[in-house]
Amino acid sequence: MQQRKLGNEGLEVSAVSLGTMMMPDNEESVRTIQGAMDAGVTMFDTADLYGTEYQLGRFGENEKLVGRALKGRRDKALVATKFGITHGQGPKGDPAYIKKSVDASLYSLGLDYIDLYYQHRPDPNTPIEETVGTMADLVKQGKIRYIGLSEAPADMIRRAHAVHPITAVETEYSLWSREVEDEVLPVLKELHIGLVPYSPLGRGFLTGQIKKFEDLPIDDYRRYYPRFQGENFAKNVKVVSLIERMASLKGCTPAQLSLAWLLAQGEQIVPIPGTKRLDRVLENLGALEVTLSADDLAEIERISPKGVTAGSRFGTY
Numbered sequence: 001m002q003q004r005k006l007g008n009e010g011l012e013v014s015a016v017s018l019g020t021m022m023m024p025d026n027e028e029s030v031r032t033i034q035g036a037m038d039a040g041v042t043m044f045d046t047a048d049l050y051g052t053e054y055q056l057g058r059f060g061e062n063e064k065l066v067g068r069a070l071k072g073r074r075d076k077a078l079v080a081t082k083f084g085i086t087h088g089q090g091p092k093g094d095p096a097y098i099k100k101s102v103d104a105s106l107y108s109l110g111l112d113y114i115d116l117y118y119q120h121r122p123d124p125n126t127p128i129e130e131t132v133g134t135m136a137d138l139v140k141q142g143k144i145r146y147i148g149l150s151e152a153p154a155d156m157i158r159r160a161h162a163v164h165p166i167t168a169v170e171t172e173y174s175l176w177s178r179e180v181e182d183e184v185l186p187v188l189k190e191l192h193i194g195l196v197p198y199s200p201l202g203r204g205f206l207t208g209q210i211k212k213f214e215d216l217p218i219d220d221y222r223r224y225y226p227r228f229q230g231e232n233f234a235k236n237v238k239v240v241s242l243i244e245r246m247a248s249l250k251g252c253t254p255a256q257l258s259l260a261w262l263l264a265q266g267e268q269i270v271p272i273p274g275t276k277r278l279d280r281v282l283e284n285l286g287a288l289e290v291t292l293s294a295d296d297l298a299e300i301e302r303i304s305p306k307g308v309t310a311g312s313r314f315g316t317y
């Protein structure tokens with residue numbers, strides 16, 4: 001499996017890794033994570049928030065799933081998790097909150113260290129220097145190995161990196177979410193910080209498997225996202241049909257074309273497509289076999305130009 005560096009501190013991960021956010025807590029998910037490892041995937045992306053249901057008193061359920069799947073295989077796995085999205089109190093990154101969160105995540109994962117620990121969202125009430133200073137203490141204590149930020153703006157990334165090297169920034173990036181190219185990506189390239197694109201398949205839209213709103217299950221969160229609604233959906237699906245056509249000409253799937261395009265945007269870019277299914281993990285890894293020429297990249301830009309996506313990134317519930 002092709003490896004890629006994230007940051008300048010020695011972290012190397014499988015060039016396509018795996019997001020576990022939407023995995024239900026069942027044996028198929030365990031088999032998918034383990035099958036991904038057998039296929040060479042090394043980095044697994046979770047968060048303390050995933051699978052958490054505050055009303056039911058369930059916390060860190062997705063971390064527990066990942067920990068269970070990796071039991072006995074820790075030496076081959078790199079675990080990335082996140083803290084900072086709270087229930088009703090906005091994002092938090094103060095020292096006391098971080099210290100409590102890291103211990104909770106280690107407990108849920110059943111591990112004694114986390115490979116890559118991200119702040120999930122910036123905390124407007126705590127200076128980033130204080131947050132990253134606390135995370136740097138966790139590195140010294142051996143609780144975490146590398147530090148990451150998620151959805152942080154460019155100036156904050158610079159300030160954070162001045163306190164302690166930032167290994168990776170995780171943010172949405174795909175053919176239909178290219179905002180990161182304006183300010184964040186140039187700073188990451190300048191400072192040799194890795195970029196971990198989340199929702200690299202446009203939350204599934206870019207795979208061509210979602211043809212109409214009704215394809216989304218009745219309780220699917222994407223029904224609340226503007227890009228999946230009404231006229232936006234109709235416009236976006238037209239672009240995806242062009243991506244599908246190009247993929248078939250290239251002899252690959254639309255998911256593979258979308259991931260190959262991301263991989264071509266920089267050396268330190270490691271997408272984390274999410275899927276519950278092992279066959280799709282394997283399909284997504286096939287992106288590493290897709291070579292895109294300059295002409296191919298130009299054609300992708302023509303059929304799916306920056307800014308073409310209709311609707312804003314996030315929804316309201």
Ligand SMILES: NC(=O)c1ccc[n+]([C@@H]2O[C@H](COP(=O)([O-])OP(=O)(O)OC[C@H]3O[C@@H](n4cnc5c(N)ncnc54)[C@H](OP(=O)(O)O)[C@@H]3O)[C@@H](O)[C@H]2O)c1
Pocket residue numbers: 018019020021022045046120150151170171197198199200201202203204205207209255272273274275276277280281283284
């Ligand atoms: N830092 C953050 O704030 C943040 C936010 C969102 C996500 N994330 C991370 O990013 C990861 C991925 O993001 P995501 O799950 O939102 O979106 P995504 O990876 O863009 O898309 C996931 C969707 O695509 C489907 N899919 C995956 N591979 C496919 C294939 N080859 N063919 C057809 N359908 C396919 C999956 O369905 P099936 O499961 O049915 O295959 C799922 O519905 C998450 O797991 C999480 O770790 C981070």
